[in-house]
Structures are given as structure tokens and as C-alpha cells.
Amino acid sequence: MNELIIKGQMAKMASEFLVTAREEEKNRALIAMAEAVYENSDYILKVNEEDIALARQNGLSEGFIERLTLNPLRINAIAKGMTQVAELPDPVGTYISRDKRPNGLEIEKVRVPLGVIGIIYESRPNVTADAAALCLKSGNACILRGGKEALGTNLALVNIMQEALVKEGFPKGCINLVEDTSRETATALMRLNEYLDVIIPRGGAGLIRAVMENATVPAIETGTGNCHVYVDKYADLAMARDIVINAKTSRPSVCNAEEKLLVHSEIAERFLPAMISALHEEGVEVMGDERVCQISSGAKMATEEDWGEEYLSLKIAIKVVDSVDQAIAHINKYGTRHSEAIITENIQASQKFLKEVDAAAVYVNASTRFTDGFEFGFGAEIGISTQKIHARGPMGLTELTTSKYLIKGSGQIRR
Amino acid sequence: MNELIIKGQMAKMASEFLVTAREEEKNRALIAMAEAVYENSDYILKVNEEDIALARQNGLSEGFIERLTLNPLRINAIAKGMTQVAELPDPVGTYISRDKRPNGLEIEKVRVPLGVIGIIYESRPNVTADAAALCLKSGNACILRGGKEALGTNLALVNIMQEALVKEGFPKGCINLVEDTSRETATALMRLNEYLDVIIPRGGAGLIRAVMENATVPAIETGTGNCHVYVDKYADLAMARDIVINAKTSRPSVCNAEEKLLVHSEIAERFLPAMISALHEEGVEVMGDERVCQISSGAKMATEEDWGEEYLSLKIAIKVVDSVDQAIAHINKYGTRHSEAIITENIQASQKFLKEVDAAAVYVNASTRFTDGFEFGFGAEIGISTQKIHARGPMGLTELTTSKYLIKGSGQIRR
Numbered sequence: 001m002n003e004l005i006i007k008g009q010m011a012k013m014a015s016e017f018l019v020t021a022r023e024e025e026k027n028r029a030l031i032a033m034a035e036a037v038y039e040n041s042d043y044i045l046k047v048n049e050e051d052i053a054l055a056r057q058n059g060l061s062e063g064f065i066e067r068l069t070l071n072p073l074r075i076n077a078i079a080k081g082m083t084q085v086a087e088l089p090d091p092v093g094t095y096i097s098r099d100k101r102p103n104g105l106e107i108e109k110v111r112v113p114l115g116v117i118g119i120i121y122e123s124r125p126n127v128t129a130d131a132a133a134l135c136l137k138s139g140n141a142c143i144l145r146g147g148k149e150a151l152g153t154n155l156a157l158v159n160i161m162q163e164a165l166v167k168e169g170f171p172k173g174c175i176n177l178v179e180d181t182s183r184e185t186a187t188a189l190m191r192l193n194e195y196l197d198v199i200i201p202r203g204g205a206g207l208i209r210a211v212m213e214n215a216t217v218p219a220i221e222t223g224t225g226n227c228h229v230y231v232d233k234y235a236d237l238a239m240a241r242d243i244v245i246n247a248k249t250s251r252p253s254v255c256n257a258e259e260k261l262l263v264h265s266e267i268a269e270r271f272l273p274a275m276i277s278a279l280h281e282e283g284v285e286v287m288g289d290e291r292v293c294q295i296s297s298g299a300k301m302a303t304e305e306d307w308g309e310e311y312l313s314l315k316i317a318i319k320v321v322d323s324v325d326q327a328i329a330h331i332n333k334y335g336t337r338h339s340e341a342i343i344t345e346n347i348q349a350s351q352k353f354l355k356e357v358d359a360a361a362v363y364v365n366a367s368t369r370f371t372d373g374f375e376f377g378f379g380a381e382i383g384i385s386t387q388k389i390h391a392r393g394p395m396g397l398t399e400l401t402t403s404k405y406l407i408k409g410s411g412q413i414r415r
Numbered sequence: 416m417n418e419l420i421i422k423g424q425m426a427k428m429a430s431e432f433l434v435t436a437r438e439e440e441k442n443r444a445l446i447a448m449a450e451a452v453y454e455n456s457d458y459i460l461k462v463n464e465e466d467i468a469l470a471r472q473n474g475l476s477e478g479f480i481e482r483l484t485l486n487p488l489r490i491n492a493i494a495k496g497m498t499q500v501a502e503l504p505d506p507v508g509t510y511i512s513r514d515k516r517p518n519g520l521e522i523e524k525v526r527v528p529l530g531v532i533g534i535i536y537e538s539r540p541n542v543t544a545d546a547a548a549l550c551l552k553s554g555n556a557c558i559l560r561g562g563k564e565a566l567g568t569n570l571a572l573v574n575i576m577q578e579a580l581v582k583e584g585f586p587k588g589c590i591n592l593v594e595d596t597s598r599e600t601a602t603a604l605m606r607l608n609e610y611l612d613v614i615i616p617r618g619g620a621g622l623i624r625a626v627m628e629n630a631t632v633p634a635i636e637t638g639t640g641n642c643h644v645y646v647d648k649y650a651d652l653a654m655a656r657d658i659v660i661n662a663k664t665s666r667p668s669v670c671n672a673e674e675k676l677l678v679h680s681e682i683a684e685r686f687l688p689a690m691i692s693a694l695h696e697e698g699v700e701v702m703g704d705e706r707v708c709q710i711s712s713g714a715k716m717a718t719e720e721d722w723g724e725e726y727l728s729l730k731i732a733i734k735v736v737d738s739v740d741q742a743i744a745h746i747n748k749y750g751t752r753h754s755e756a757i758i759t760e761n762i763q764a765s766q767k768f769l770k771e772v773d774a775a776a777v778y779v780n781a782s783t784r785f786t787d788g789f790e791f792g793f794g795a796e797i798g799i800s801t802q803k804i805h806a807r808g809p810m811g812l813t814e815l816t817t818s819k820y821l822i823k824g825s826g827q828i829r830r
Binding site: 016019020099101105107114115193197198212213216218219220221236239242243245246247250332350354355356358359360361362363364365366367369370371375376377387388389390392393402403404405406407408409410411412413414415 | 431434435514516520522529530608612613627628631633634635636651654657658660661662665747765769770771773774775776777778779780781782784785786790791792802803804805807808817818819820821822823824825826827828829830
């Protein structure tokens, strides 16, 4: 707890420095951070090996260890990511609106940093560097709280980045890592209203639920994706098959992967047998509702839980619906408001779907896998917001800012 | 609790209707609501009298009763307010950005309603009509929970508005009033994540604290204003005096009123005696720090608590500072990030103040009283956000919307 107050104060002071930092200075700091990480690769890899050894001792899964593991390639990617952030345009100081009121007041609305951002994440050390770089570029100090298994690696990364920052004349409090990885301290961080302006959880559904339940600091919910593809009766069925395979299998562990397939009843018999075979060929386990199971013996009977579950693996559940309205109602009931797609050549169906589906990103004739800061052209992202306030969908640098009204008068008073 | 679930479901269904409602339809409904309120003035006033009688019986203060009271003039203003909302441009469906990616995907970012908005407020019945109108125009269903002393009046208003809505073909679930005014039900409303997309408290510091502490629904903090005016050494002192009097006395009970006065030490002896006399003439109680008390016997010694307190009355605390930096540091420590003003003819001082003061609205040479949706040209406001995410400062119709990415492809898959 004491650690949080000290780091909260350091972050707050650093954020007051950052609010006046120029873009060129921030870019120079980012490049220095990237170079320092790159130059210290050997040290980082050694520390990371120790984290991995401990994780193995503690019997953590291979998937977990895979996410925890750094190698020269990944360190290069981390350093390159930071230089790329340096190249992105700085949103701070840009005008959102300008107005002159009849009473002569000039009202400007400009982008300013949020202040201090808390980020709670799991055991992928690259998040440490990505988040620190995005926060710095947008003029924010950050307090990072990564998974306990990655503590050694995260600490090495943060120390190296801080040293580079200090050499460039920045306070080291721009980037802070919480070293007490207890659950109690994580909860205290979510309630650190005196120092934090916003908290962003990055990770699985359990972490996000804990933040939404416990945080008193304004939070931005990210990244749960129970995404659907709906194949309409007017779909190009070959296109539909390609999109379903891509959305489901190109990277099943991520939040923009397809989890559910809805198929219009008029084309179900024509479309599903080949679709299910193709999914099987890709190693996908197929669940289906009654009608799907009648059409194909390749599907196992889905339960009510299946419709709400985010599998994040090579598994899909398929349902037959009788109309675009039924598809929309199903998605709005079971979806997580992330990414939803319709495959159709019919303009009414696509317009209806775009308008009525309640999600951050709604697609016509494309894979849900495109919901991503890079694919949207933002250059980088801190996460994908699935809530409605502040930001929705991929969050780039702009979403790490807030606004401020600057009002210039000449003695105006209100009558 | 059961009431909340029923009203939550009704609001959710209504919000699905509203998402497809056209601007003309919404405007027609608003005008019908305004007419219905106007035509039922006598009934509303009768019910309001009963609420007032009960409030008097329960020994509530005159200030409280003043806020609870309706009269023909106030009902006219309520009805007129609704027709004015009808005249405002509808933000829903407007484009925030449009982009065509190299892979041919067309990405549009458009404004859409938030969905269902919860509003918790105290005993001013006009909030019931204002909030309902703003939510409806922005395509949102609302669940209103007003103070228990205004329940009769609020229920009368909501019933009249619902009837008008139904005649115009809208579901009555567009506007819902929570009739169980217990504290437990208010807390349950703050945690009604299944149905609510956002919750907005409107009222005093205690209410806002309760929402920030208990809500699991994303909340927007509004309306606490410990606002400062800083009179720099390069100020036009006559202008400064007029602004201080206006900011402090024109409406002391509102959140954009001045609560604190900071004065540069080099002009303090010249400025303060006349300033304090002028404040006294307006009936303002003056507190001061040691230096202020040395300069003028008209000030009583302020305590540490004074600097953080929002008086909301004819009371002010004055402090002498030695630089613009000290003024900024004091404001960033004690302010509530609402509205802050500098009075100066010096460009460096004003630039520094604009950049470094952390608040929704920062003024140069104007009264803090202008922080208001009408004064900013939004036509109306649902409240003034003092948090940094989603909206900052006066919240108009645009701030009651979120965004949605609409992505049109021709079979794109992600490599």
C-alpha cells in the first residue's frame, strides 16, 4: 500500500512534467528507451529465463510460459514497437473545436493527456514496454501492474526504460511498476483515486470482471470478444466459408476471433455440410443447435452456456436462424459488443445489421479479425474497448487523451 | 429490486426501438411531451403542492422546498426546454471519421446512442423533464431516480410524458422512473450492469461520492466545483474586481461559482482592501490566510479545510501567493477540476495557467460562471463532467452518444 502511495506521487509529479513536454522531446525519449532495451537484450533474456524457470517449477502451462517467454526476436519487436510509437503523430495539443461566442469569449477545446494511467495485465512482458511507450507519447505517466510470474522481466524492462528516460531529462516517475504483486495491492490500485485518472485492465475475463467490480477509479473495459459471423440467405457462400475459416482459425486465442456462426435456415442445408467439413479440416471442434445437428453429424449438441462462452480456442458453436432479425437478437443477447459480421449481398440486410447490432465494430463481408489498432491505421493500440463510454473499439493514442476547454475573454461576466 | 429488473427490460427494449428512430419522429415526440406537460399544468401543480406539504411536515429546509417547488412559470420553462431540445441538431448517425484502408475495407466511425442511461438526482423536478428530453433526443432510453420528496411530482411528469410518447408511437419504456426511492434500490441501480450502459449522478458531493464508490456501471462524475480565480500581478484590477464579484455572487449555489480567490503578493495590498469591501457589500463572508488577515481586518482566518471546501453560499476564502506557479500548484492540489480562471494581461502567465491547470475549463480574463451547456452553445446540458474519461465539462447531446465502427468489405480476410 505504501508502495502505491509513493509511486502514485511519483507518477503524479511526472504527469505534471509530461503535460508540458514537447513532441520532439517525447520522441527522443522513446527512441532512447528502444535503444536501451535493445542494447540490454542479453540481460533482459537472462532475467526472463529465471522467470521462466520459476514458472516451470510452479507447474504453469505451456501456453502461459509461451506468453511469458522473450527471445531476441521478441525483444527486437519490443524495441521496434517503441520507435514506431515515436513516429506516430502526437494527439496532445490538437484542436477538437474552436468557437467564438456572441459575447466575445473564445472557446477552444484541445486534447490534453489523461494524467496518470493505471494498467493491470497478465504475464506478457511486451505489454510493459508497449503500454509505457503509448502512455509516454500521449503525455501520460503510468503505473503498471503486470502478472507476478513476469515480475523479474518487467522490473528489468522498467529499470532500463527509466534509466533511458532520466538521461533524456525526464523524471523516472513517468513509468512505474508495482512490485508488490499481491491481489490486495492490485485491488488498492483500482481504488487509488487520489493519483490515478483512469485504470485499464488488459487480460482475461476474470481480471476484467475484478476491475469492473472493485474499481473506484474510472475504468475502461477491454477485450472480451464473443464474436459472431452471420451468414445471410443472400450470402456469397464461398466468401462466407473463407471468412469463417479466417475469423475462426487465423488466431483463435485473440479477442477478435470468431466464436459463433449463425446461418440463415434457407441456406443452411446447402452451406453447412461443406462448412463443417472445412472447419474439421482445420482442427476445429464444432458445436451446433438442434437444426445444425440434424443437418450434419459432424456437430455436437451445444448447450445454453456455449452461446455466451468465449472459447479462445479451436472450437465454434453454430446456430440456424430464420431471419436477420433473429440473428441480430441473438447477437445482442449473447455478444460482448466487440466485433460482429454479416455475410450478405443484400443491401437491406446489411443496413439493418449495421444499424441494429450493438457492438464496437460491425462488419459486412469481412473477417472480424480486422478489429485491431494496426489494421484500423492507428499504428498501435493499448487495447480494444468493449464499453461505450470514452472509447469504443481499438484504442490508439487519441483514446489516451482527454479534452480541456481553454476560454479567453476580455473581462466577460455572466449576467 | 424487482422493479429495477422490469424497468431495465423495458428500457432495453425501448432503446432498441430508439436506435432506429428518425430525428423527425423524435422531435415530434418531444413536442408532444412538451404540450402534454403544458396542458396538464394544473394537475402537476396540484401533485407538487402535496409533495411540498409533506416536505414541510417533515421539516425540510426552505432551500430544499424552493428547489422542489414548481409554479406556472417553471412548468412553462420545462415545456419550453423540451421544445428547444427538439430544435437542437441530432448527433446520432453523424460521421466522426471515414477511412478506406489499403486492403479496400471502408471504415466509418459514426455516432450512435449510448443505449440505456441511468440518472440519479435529488429533488428538483425539472431534472426529470430535462434529462428525459435530452436522452430521448440522443436516442437513449433512461431510468430516472429522483429524490424521494419529489416522487409524486416526478411520477406525474413521467406519466404525462409516457402517455404523449405512446400516442406518437414510441414505447413508454423510453422514460422510466424508479418508484422505490430506498437507498438500497439506488445502490442496486448503480450496479444494474445488465441493463444500464452508463450512470450519471446529478447532485451534491455526497451523492456523487456514493455513485463513484458503489457503481459497477460506468459512471460520469458531475458537478462538484471548488473553483478559483487567480488575480495575477499583471491583472487589470478593475476587471479582476468585477469578475470576482460576478463569479462569487451572481449565483453562489451552483457548481461554476467561485469559491476561492488567489492574489499575487505584489498587488495584494493594493487590490485586497477594496476587493474585500466590495465582497462585504454583497453580503459575502470572507475568510483569508495569514497574509490576507494582515492586510485586512475584514477577513477571518481560514483553516486547512476551507481550501478544499465547496461552500455553495455567499462565502469565499482568499489566499496570497507569490507566483503563478504557486497559484497553479494550489489549484491542482485543492481544486475539483471544474473551472479555474486567471486574471492577467501577461501572455506568459496566461499561457502557463492554461497549460498547467488541470481542469475541465480554464479561463483567462472571464468569470468561471460561463461553464454551462447553454453558454458554450450546446443548447442544453445533462450536467458538467469533472472526470476525464468520456466527457469533460458541459455535457450536451453529443456527450450522450458513443461511437460504432461500420466496416464494409468485399470478402477481406486477415493474413
